[in-house]
Amino acid sequence: MFTRLIKKMLPRGLYGRAALIMLVPILTIQLVVSAAFLQRHFDGVTRQMMEGLAVELRFIIQEIERGGIWAGRSVAAPLEISLFEGGDKPFEGDGLEARAFYDLSGRSVIEVLRRAVPEVTWIDLITDDSKVMIGLRLADGTRVDAEIARRRVSASNPHQLLVLMVFTGILMTTVAFLFLRNQLRPIRRLARAAEDFGKGRIVDYSPAGALEVRSAGRAFLDMRNRIENQIEQRTMMLSGVSHDLRTPLTRMKLGLSVMEESEDVTALRRDVEEMETLLEAFLDFARGDALDDLAELDIDKFLREIVSDATRSGAQISFAHSSNSGMLQDYTATFRPAVLRRALGNLISNAQRYGSEARVTLSLTPRQWRISVEDDGPGIPADQREEAMRPFVRLDVARNQNRGSGVGLGLAIAQDIARRHGGRLTLGQSADLGGLKADIILPR
Known part of the structure; x- marks a missing residue:
């Protein structure tokens, strides 16, 4: 419990933690x-200083015992010590020691006076903090009060050292913070470049900073280049595969078209069409967003266009905003419109295929935006939702495949596109329509 509380109190950012590591030992x-x-x-x-004052007090006491209070005053005046006859000051009671708890030097004053001047009966360091007031009882019973300036018994201006120490500490801490910020700036640039790359954005980045940060930056650039090369090679390979497979499929379709109609020819034609559908779906899944560029668009207008196109094609679908996004005015988002349209098209197509009514909902928060596609179909059981997003998986029990054609790549393509935008695809149950609810959650 205590450890958890400490973790909550500690800063979470690298800058705050580094500053804490630097400041705590220094301050301690x-x-x-x-x-x-x-x-x-x-x-x-x-x-x-008190040892010297004690010698002076003993000399003054001797003069008082020899010639009275006036003789003592004549000696005490040049020493900046004021003497008063006993009773002139409202201090009574032998053994009184009045000292503030924070007055550390006052403890030494009292200790030395008690030891070196036995005639001292009381000591007051509180009534006037600029003076030391003491009471003396001589051997003949005479009582004498004395006032001594505090500067004579304690080191003066102790705050100067504290002020100098605080000023120097603030100055050096400021210099350390500036240096720390310069050292952390390359790490932040690397983090932003990695975050943008995770969202499918390629930004200019050059390694800088300490050797370790430069090494991490070069490793990131190598990794990014390898991934880009792999995507490019995969796209080129798939283009070749597409061309190589389309050619024999076209020949087969032409050959079947000139053959006499029969049950076998009809079955072969269906097989060829299914192979062509499989090929198109696979290429859509494998191509991903490699052929699309990022664009800054109005997400609200973008979704309304998609819903309008689906409505014109005969789908019963509506568009709405969530309650929390209605207050926001800025719907600008950066994404790849073609592939995101493909992902939403797959989700809407599934909703249309397995249900009679669908709804698209836009929800925005300061850190992310969410697009929900809901239907009133049979839905997908909770224990099969992860499997449903795997490529070429068909859940015949949960989603009736007889209601439409499909190769099991619609959800997989949508999930892959969401991931390439730095987001994710989640499946759940619609609270209003009762069917499947698919959420594409992307960072803003």
């Missing part, structure tokens, strides 16, 4: 050393 050492230095320095200085 500074406080400990300063406290020890101040205590030893002021304690030693105070004791030395």
Whole structure:
């Protein structure tokens, strides 16, 4: 419980944690050393000054015993010590020691006075913090009060050291923060480049900073180049495969078209059409977003166009905003419109195939936007939703395949496109329509 609380209190960012690692030891050492230095320095200085004052007080006491209070005053005046006859000051009671708890040097004052001047009966360091007021009882019972300036018994201006220490600490901390920010800036640039690449965006990046950061940056660039080369090679290979497979399929269709109609010819024609459908679906899945460029568009207008096209094709589909996105005015988003249209087209096609009514809902938050496609069909059981998004998987029990043609790539293509935009595809149950609810969640 305590460890969890500490983790919640600690900063989560690298900048905050690095600053904490830097500041905590410095402040701790500074406080400990300063406290020890101040205590030893002021304690030693105070004791030395008090030893000298004790000698003066003993000399004044001797003069008072020899010639009375006036003789003592004549000696005390040049020493900046004021003497008063006992009772002039409202301090009574032997053994009184008035000292503030934070007055560390006052403890040394009292200790030295008690030890070096036995005639001292009370000591007051509180009534006037600029003076030391003491009471004396001489051997004949005479009571004398004395006032001594505090600067004579303690080191003056102790705050100067504290001010200098604080000012120097702030200055060096500022310099350290500036240096730390410069060191963390390359890490942030690397993180932004990796995040943009995860969303399908290629931004300019050059390694900079410390050797370790440069090494990580070069590794990232190598990885990004390898992935781009693999995507390019896959696209070229698929283009070749598409051409090589379409040619024999076309010949087969032409050959079947000139043959006399029969049951076998009809079955072969269906097989060829199914092979062509499989080929198109596979190429759509494998091609992904390699042939599409990023564009900044109005997501609200984009979705309304898709729903309008689906409505014209005969689908019973509606478009709506969620309650939390109605307050937002900026619907600008950066994505690949062609492939995102393909992903939503697959989801809408599935909703139309397996249900009679569908709905597209747009929900925006400050960090992400969500597109939900719901239908009133049979839905998919919760334990089969992960499997349903795998390529070429058909869930005959959950989704009646007799209601339309399909090769099991619609959800897989939509999931792949969402991932290439840095998001994800989730499946659930529609609370309103009762069927499947597919959410494409993408970062803003």
